Amino acid sequence: MNRLLRHRWAKPLVFVLCLAPLVWLIWRGAAGMLGANPIEALVRGLGDWALRFLLIALAVTPLRQATGWSALSAYRRMLGLFAFAYVVIHLLSWVGIDQFFDWPTITGEIAKRLYITLGMAAVVLLMPLAATSTDAMIRRLGGRRWRVLHRLVYLIGPLAVIHHWMMVKKDLTQPMIHAGMLAALLGWRVVAALRIRHNRAVPSPEPPCASSCSPPSPS
Amino acid sequence: MLLKSKPDIGESEVTDKRLWLDRRRFLAVGAAFIGSGAPALAGPLANVGKSGWRVDDPSTPLNDVTHYNNFYEFGTDKSDPAQMAPSFFGKAPKPWTVTVSGECAKPAAVAYEDLIRPHRLEERIYRMRCVEAWSMVIPWVGVPLGEVLKRFEPNSKAKYVEFTTLVDPERFPGQRGGTLDWPYIEGLRLDEAMHPLTLLAVGLYGEELLPQNGAPIRLVVPWKYGFKSIKSIVGIRFTQTPARTTWMKAAPREYGFFANVNPKVDHPRWSQAKERRIGEFLKRETLAFNGYADQVAALYSGMDLAVNF
Numbered sequence: 001m002n003r004l005l006r007h008r009w010a011k012p013l014v015f016v017l018c019l020a021p022l023v024w025l026i027w028r029g030a031a032g033m034l035g036a037n038p039i040e041a042l043v044r045g046l047g048d049w050a051l052r053f054l055l056i057a058l059a060v061t062p063l064r065q066a067t068g069w070s071a072l073s074a075y076r077r078m079l080g081l082f083a084f085a086y087v088v089i090h091l092l093s094w095v096g097i098d099q100f101f102d103w104p105t106i107t108g109e110i111a112k113r114l115y116i117t118l119g120m121a122a123v124v125l126l127m128p129l130a131a132t133s134t135d136a137m138i139r140r141l142g143g144r145r146w147r148v149l150h151r152l153v154y155l156i157g158p159l160a161v162i163h164h165w166m167m168v169k170k171d172l173t174q175p176m177i178h179a180g181m182l183a184a185l186l187g188w189r190v191v192a193a194l195r196i197r198h199n200r201a202v203p204s205p206e207p208p209c210a211s212s213c214s215p216p217s218p219s
Numbered sequence: 220m221l222l223k224s225k226p227d228i229g230e231s232e233v234t235d236k237r238l239w240l241d242r243r244r245f246l247a248v249g250a251a252f253i254g255s256g257a258p259a260l261a262g263p264l265a266n267v268g269k270s271g272w273r274v275d276d277p278s279t280p281l282n283d284v285t286h287y288n289n290f291y292e293f294g295t296d297k298s299d300p301a302q303m304a305p306s307f308f309g310k311a312p313k314p315w316t317v318t319v320s321g322e323c324a325k326p327a328a329v330a331y332e333d334l335i336r337p338h339r340l341e342e343r344i345y346r347m348r349c350v351e352a353w354s355m356v357i358p359w360v361g362v363p364l365g366e367v368l369k370r371f372e373p374n375s376k377a378k379y380v381e382f383t384t385l386v387d388p389e390r391f392p393g394q395r396g397g398t399l400d401w402p403y404i405e406g407l408r409l410d411e412a413m414h415p416l417t418l419l420a421v422g423l424y425g426e427e428l429l430p431q432n433g434a435p436i437r438l439v440v441p442w443k444y445g446f447k448s449i450k451s452i453v454g455i456r457f458t459q460t461p462a463r464t465t466w467m468k469a470a471p472r473e474y475g476f477f478a479n480v481n482p483k484v485d486h487p488r489w490s491q492a493k494e495r496r497i498g499e500f501l502k503r504e505t506l507a508f509n510g511y512a513d514q515v516a517a518l519y520s521g522m523d524l525a526v527n528f
Contacts, residue, residue, distance in 0.1 A: 035298060036287030036497045037353055100501055105490065113488055167488065169351070170398055170469060171295040 005071035053083035115166035273344035279355035292391035300431030307430035321457035324372035338362035360422035383454030406462030480509035
């Protein structure tokens, strides 16, 4: 698997796959295949994919640790940035298409509707993470501070799930699935952290730190 | 918080709802393709008179009216009702009986034909405003509800009317799950029910109603949010007290008994000031009582509409 993940074409292929939902939505919209209310379908479709990419990005580290596919870590930044991109396009589609730049209504809704407030908070919190995703920024911040900053994603994930949960009218199946996945992904990290603490309590030789070449893990 | 009583059978023994729905959809779509032997789908309605009730805005295209529906009896997606509609015709849509009961002199179980035939069908082009802030313009065919109700002679104790939708999980696959508390119940105050605007609809665009639009008989109350206009009615009951309606039970903070269209009273989670007319890009201003204030505002004089939402 590691060899496959390191293949020359593997990363470009994943990149194209990540773009596919966006292209698919736009294509269906242009072809009149988004139903009677295409604007709502587009905004919600983008929101669904933003949430999915957030979960996918959060799955990289647990998957890598569980399987030993160390090559996965090379994909984490790209998947995280795709999550950010879908979040931003989701927000822009709401502002520019659904509300059509009706700023008084937009600001009023952000302040008044808790689910929109929480969604906006998630966007704002994601911004410093996207801004510090370059190698240069990681070096400037230093691994330790970068890692602490990027723990914000543990707050952003729940915000996104709650944002979706609160806007659903009745059928909570989807948000419950997302919440379950998020709980599993965050729970994994809690267990991993506890295990490390437990191992440290029993003194053991520390392995030399060797993780300064790729973005350090926030977990 | 979710507090649910434990079902008799384990979760693992129940076919996943989505899977089951997909299976039904496959069967239903297949049946629609085969066509032969299945009861006739909706046909044209004869002798429909015009009426003065028509809005000037262009009517929403038939395809949108029949493919974008909130009808949880068929599923929670707005595309579910049109996709699952053939399951409704898995049994003959008629005979269909409506049971009229409660505080009246002549309670009776009446066949659909006998309920409608004594009246003159008329076309009325009404705005339809969903509580989710989208709207349509629909040319309904029906009879004024008040004229039908009078035949059963409601007595002096009758203050409200309660309506019930059919329960039949074979026809309504959505009823196999507990999305809402079945049967779907709606209610009106008697004066609202007797108002000349209130329609008992049997068709739209000159044709009999399709299942996804509430075949064969439904309510249309144009100044109230769409969920008040209950579909596929099998029960009408005159009562002394207001019904506890399905959406009031599901979310009492969000859906009230009156549910009059009101741009000034927000839904707790979104504004009702504007609406998206299906087929339009920019949102429209929502009108008080959905544009029927001249006809119905007097029904609510002296009431605080923010409290009685």
